[in-house]
Amino acid sequence: MTPHTERSSSGGERRASGFTQTDGESREGASSNTLLLPPRRDVSVVEVGPRDGLQNETSSIPTSVKIAFVNALTASRLPVIEVTSFVNPKAVPQLSDATEVMTGIRRANGTRYPVLVPNQRGFDRALEANADAIALFTSATEAFAQANVGASIDGTFERFQPVAAEARRRNFWVRGYVSVAFGCPYSGAVDVRTIVSVAERLLALGCDEVCLADTIGTATIKSVTETVQATRASIPIDQLALHFHDTSGSALTNVERALDLGIRTFDSAAGGLGGCPFAPGAPGNLGTEQLIGRLEALGVRTGVHLDAVAAAVDVVRPHVPRLGRLTA
Numbered sequence: 001m002t003p004h005t006e007r008s009s010s011g012g013e014r015r016a017s018g019f020t021q022t023d024g025e026s027r028e029g030a031s032s033n034t035l036l037l038p039p040r041r042d043v044s045v046v047e048v049g050p051r052d053g054l055q056n057e058t059s060s061i062p063t064s065v066k067i068a069f070v071n072a073l074t075a076s077r078l079p080v081i082e083v084t085s086f087v088n089p090k091a092v093p094q095l096s097d098a099t100e101v102m103t104g105i106r107r108a109n110g111t112r113y114p115v116l117v118p119n120q121r122g123f124d125r126a127l128e129a130n131a132d133a134i135a136l137f138t139s140a141t142e143a144f145a146q147a148n149v150g151a152s153i154d155g156t157f158e159r160f161q162p163v164a165a166e167a168r169r170r171n172f173w174v175r176g177y178v179s180v181a182f183g184c185p186y187s188g189a190v191d192v193r194t195i196v197s198v199a200e201r202l203l204a205l206g207c208d209e210v211c212l213a214d215t216i217g218t219a220t221i222k223s224v225t226e227t228v229q230a231t232r233a234s235i236p237i238d239q240l241a242l243h244f245h246d247t248s249g250s251a252l253t254n255v256e257r258a259l260d261l262g263i264r265t266f267d268s269a270a271g272g273l274g275g276c277p278f279a280p281g282a283p284g285n286l287g288t289e290q291l292i293g294r295l296e297a298l299g300v301r302t303g304v305h306l307d308a309v310a311a312a313v314d315v316v317r318p319h320v321p322r323l324g325r326l327t328a
């Protein structure tokens with residue numbers, strides 16, 4: 001399980017955060033001095049809808065709706081919610097209100113709220129918004145790194161170095177993404193040795209967690225097996241996360257295979273927000289509801305309230321026409 005320091009707090013504070021239940025059982029009548037336990041979970045679900053999802057939706061969503069979306073996701077007791085991105089607002093106008101969103105949400109003690117940071121400038125903005133967890137992103141291929149951020153893989157690490165050093169000094173939680181780890185839209189197949197090398201470099205940089213992303217949704221049981229087996233040889237398995245897209249309809253199959261291999265952290269986006277930028281109209285991010293539904297069916301506990309995730313999706317639904325079509 002992802003390392004996670006639970007800060008003790010009064011019952012009243014937990015109630016204000018929506019954390020009034022333990023394992024789905026009502027705690028009504030519990031004294032306000034009762035120490036409410038964190039949810040029991042076998043797997044950590046990392047919610048990426050507010051960032052990775054909304055970044056790839058074309059519709060314009062009011063800042064107040066984004067804030068309400070994150071707050072509603074918090075009420076579902078997700079352990080990690082990636083809130084927004086401090087990339088150049090000109091490059092990603094959908095998230096140009098990152099500061100307002102990050103400073104507008106209510107943060108709960110049982111949840112981490114990382115923000116995406118591409119470089120020192122983005123990190124400075126994240127600091128101004130009182131972030132205490134960040135996500136850095138590089139690539140498994142040179143072609144994708146160049147296309148995505150205009151740098152070589154080495155170049156992305158040069159940008160990360162001062163950011164990661166400062167983040168470590170401040171005791172931030174740091175996540176490192178490896179994009180296109182299971183297939184690249186520009187260079188096709190990816191060499192597993194490159195993935196392992198990039199993951200090792202992220203860990204050496206001070207990342208608490210390394211997330212291998214199936215950015216174009218082409219991962220298979222075979223590639224998941226090979227990649228996880230190679231990576232877990234040098235990265236502690238509890239610091240390894242997977243981010244599947246459902247473009248080929250195999251995300252849940254891949255999750256099950258990865259579970260068998262020991263992975264205990266998976267990304268997903270509420271409502272399957274985001275689509276696939278490389279295959280217009282196709283599913284992109286695995287939906288949080290689908291992921292949790294499958295895990296719970298397997299008897300794997302997530303500690304997340306599924307009905308609360310659905311309620312969170314309803315917050316953004318009026319602003320994302322695609323959601324209505326997908327779920328109708």
Ligand code: MG
Nearest residue numbers: 052243245285
């Ligand atoms: Mg994604």
